[in-house]
Amino acid sequence: xxxxxxxxxxxxxxxxxxxxxxxxxxxxxxxxxxxxxxxxxxxxxxxxxxxxxxxxxxxxxxxxxxxxxxxxxxxxxxxxxxxxxxxxxxxxxxxxxxxxxxxxxxxxxxxxxxxxxxxxxxxxxxxxxxxxxxxxxxxxxxxxxxxxxxxxxxxxxxxxxxxxxxxxxxxxxxxxxxxxxxxxxxxxxxxxxxxxxxxxxxxxxxxxxxxxxxxxxxxxxxxxxxxxxxxxxxxxxxxxxxxxxxxxxxxxxxxxxxxxxxxxxxxxxxxxxxxxxxxxxxxxxxxxxxxxxxxxxxxxxxxxxxxxxxxxxxxxxxxxxxx
Amino acid sequence: xxxxxxxxxxxxxxxxxxxxxxxxxxxxxxxxxxxxxxxxxxxxxxxxxxxxxxxxxxxxxxxxxxxxxxxxxxxxxxxxxxxxxxxxxxxxxxxxxxxxxxxxxxxxxxxxxxxxxxxxxxxxxxxxxxxxxxxxxxxxxxxxxxxxxxxxxxxxxxxxxxxxxxxxxxxxxxxxxxxxxxxxxxxxxxxxxxxxxxxxxxxxxxxxxxxxxxxxxxxxxxxxxxxxxxxxxxxxxxxxxxxxxxxxxxxxxxxxxxxxxxxxxxxxxxxxxxxxxxxxxxxxxxxxxxxxxxxxxx
Numbered sequence: 234x235x236x237x238x239x240x241x242x243x244x245x246x247x248x249x250x251x252x253x254x255x256x257x258x259x260x261x262x263x264x265x266x267x268x269x270x271x272x273x274x275x276x277x278x279x280x281x282x283x284x285x286x287x288x289x290x291x292x293x294x295x296x297x298x299x300x301x302x303x304x305x306x307x308x309x310x311x312x313x314x315x316x317x318x319x320x321x322x323x324x325x326x327x328x329x330x331x332x333x334x335x336x337x338x339x340x341x342x343x344x345x346x347x348x349x350x351x352x353x354x355x356x357x358x359x360x361x362x363x364x365x366x367x368x369x370x371x372x373x374x375x376x377x378x379x380x381x382x383x384x385x386x387x388x389x390x391x392x393x394x395x396x397x398x399x400x401x402x403x404x405x406x407x408x409x410x411x412x413x414x415x416x417x418x419x420x421x422x423x424x425x426x427x428x429x430x431x432x433x434x435x436x437x438x439x440x441x442x443x444x445x446x447x448x449x450x451x452x453x454x455x456x457x458x459x460x461x462x463x464x465x466x467x468x469x470x471x472x473x474x475x476x477x478x479x480x481x482x483x484x485x486x487x488x489x490x491x492x493x494x495x496x497x498x499x500x501x502x503x504x505x506x507x508x509x510x511x512x513x514x515x516x517x518x519x520x521x522x523x524x525x526x527x528x529x530x531x532x533x534x535x536x537x538x539x540x541x542x543x544x545x546x547x548x549x550x551x552x553x554x555x556x
Numbered sequence: 557x558x559x560x561x562x563x564x565x566x567x568x569x570x571x572x573x574x575x576x577x578x579x580x581x582x583x584x585x586x587x588x589x590x591x592x593x594x595x596x597x598x599x600x601x602x603x604x605x606x607x608x609x610x611x612x613x614x615x616x617x618x619x620x621x622x623x624x625x626x627x628x629x630x631x632x633x634x635x636x637x638x639x640x641x642x643x644x645x646x647x648x649x650x651x652x653x654x655x656x657x658x659x660x661x662x663x664x665x666x667x668x669x670x671x672x673x674x675x676x677x678x679x680x681x682x683x684x685x686x687x688x689x690x691x692x693x694x695x696x697x698x699x700x701x702x703x704x705x706x707x708x709x710x711x712x713x714x715x716x717x718x719x720x721x722x723x724x725x726x727x728x729x730x731x732x733x734x735x736x737x738x739x740x741x742x743x744x745x746x747x748x749x750x751x752x753x754x755x756x757x758x759x760x761x762x763x764x765x766x767x768x769x770x771x772x773x774x775x776x777x778x779x780x781x782x783x784x785x786x787x788x789x790x791x792x793x794x795x796x797x798x799x800x801x802x803x804x805x806x807x808x809x810x811x812x813x814x815x816x817x818x819x820x821x822x823x824x825x826x827x828x829x830x831x832x833x834x835x836x837x838x839x840x841x842x843x844x845x846x847x848x849x850x851x852x853x854x
Contacts (some may be wrong), residue, residue: 287656289663335835341655342591342798346790350831353787357827411750424654473783477663484660514675521667528661529649 270458278446279488290348296471298456303372325453371467407477487534572810578789580763586799597669602765606630631769635762797847
């Protein structure tokens with residue numbers, strides 16, 4: 234089972250990610266920070282994919298988180314990372330709690346498309362209300378402070394990376410606990426058979442709604458972290474392409490596991506960096522092509538590939554025949 | 557009174573456009589039970605191909621009236637090429653899969669089509685105005701309308717009527733209905749189900765491309781409008797009832813008229829009104845106005 238493999242993989246991953254700032258060049262550190270941040274939003278999308286539901290609109294909450302930073306910086310000059318991350322989680326959560334009231338009723342194509350519609354409404358609003366949101370110019374995020382202190386640039390980059398890493402670690406733990414809770418198992422069962430969940434006395438709508446609110450909070454945190462990493466907040470944060478990226482990352486890494494989306498997010502940011510250098514026109518062709526290959530041939534994504542390789546090695550070490 | 561006339565006129569114009577973009581989507585959903593997100597990509601390809609062909613045709617100095625046939629030719633080429641390729645190569649492999657897999661697959665195809673457009677025709681918007689201006693104008697309640705809008709309404713009525721005839725009045729239609737109702741029994745009585753699927757999907761692709769081709773002269777064809785079309789046409793068929801041709805027509809008229817109402821009375825709501833109606837209709841009748849309730853599996 235994927236979940237049991239978590240502790241060892243978690244140790245390796247945190248060791249690798251922990252020493253990264255002292256080993257890799259600064260542009261890689263930037264990519265890793267971005268990947269850690271987006272991973273959180275992807276985690277929310279992956280939760281639904283586990284339940285057999287796909288959302289093309291979770292960029293909505295990501296944008297809500299990012300604009301929380303933007304407005305806070307614009308109106309109050311307030312850039313305290315330790316406050317804005319929970320605040321982003323809260324605004325994302327509130328947005329999801331509202332939209333979720335409608336969304337929890339729908340499954341399948343309706344769930345996917347209504348999410349898309351809502352995120353596009355926000356996108357249009359962000360574009361049109363330019364006197365508030367800055368329109369296509371967007372808003373600046375500026376450099377965040379930690380407990381009121383503005384760190385020098387070089388130290389800040391590393392400190393912010395660790396900040397993102399710690400938040401990701403806390404959230405991974407939280408989501409993991411959610412997945413092994415009764416609600417998490419019901420969520421998994423949702424894709425198999427909804428009516429039987431109700432036979433066992435759980436309200437399907439409650440399962441979906443709780444997951445939706447949780448995924449909204451995750452999106453909000455991701456938005457805050459990315460806003461400070463990139464420093465610039467634009468309506469594209471809510472655009473369908475952004476939501477598509479989240480779905481793509483979840484598929485690429487493998488949405489059945491918690492670490493899958495993280496691997497996917499890191500791989501995605503590297504693919505994008507190299508693609509924008511060597512073949513910028515074909516970016517979406519590349520995405521679509523990889524997605525087709527994964528869906529048709531490797532539905533478990535990169536994590537499943539890693540697992541099958543790891544299983545083969547550990548099987549060999551114990552002298553067993555490769556299962 | 558004057559305002560009402562204008563609203564009805566604008567609404568019907570817009571409804572014709574909406575019907576053209578959404579009829580293919582509902583057709584494919586009705587037969588294959590797949591929401592084909594790549595629909596928007598085929599639509600955009602049709603629009604580009606038709607515009608490009610018409611521009612080329614006018615560029616060599618051939619009679620402008622024939623540009624309508626070039627629009628049609630462009631659409632037919634795209635529909636007949638993309639339809640069978642997408643169905644045979646990709647969709648055929650996921651008919652039994654979960655809905656989210658089907659959505660993701662067609663979404664991947666949309667991404668690929670959307671970028672292919674930019675690779676083939678570049679980032680510059682394209683515009684062919686001759687088919688639009690050629691027919692001249694007339695005025696209703698003091699506002700000038702192009703006759704081309706009448707042509708659009710005509711095309712959508714003829715096209716919709718043709719599809720209804722095809723599915724109700726022909727042997728092919730009876731086979732399709734049989735396949736929709738029971739795939740296995742259809743196989744057992746000797747219907748080539750795979751062929752029906754390919755034909756139905758190609759018909760849907762053709763509808764998307766024709767929609768794109770005839771709407772192209774009224775807008776300027778630019779990259780990135782593929783997905784908008786998917787969202788809009790989904791709203792239309794969700795309101796009317798997914799898989800129903802009459803539902804698409806009804807949805808198009810409802811959305812068209814209410815958008816026209818919004819534009820003339822509360823312009824701020826222009827974009828939101830479509831989704832408001834969709835949410836309202838789905839809250840009251842989850843399967844859409846003319847849709848049939850699907851039973852939950854146990």
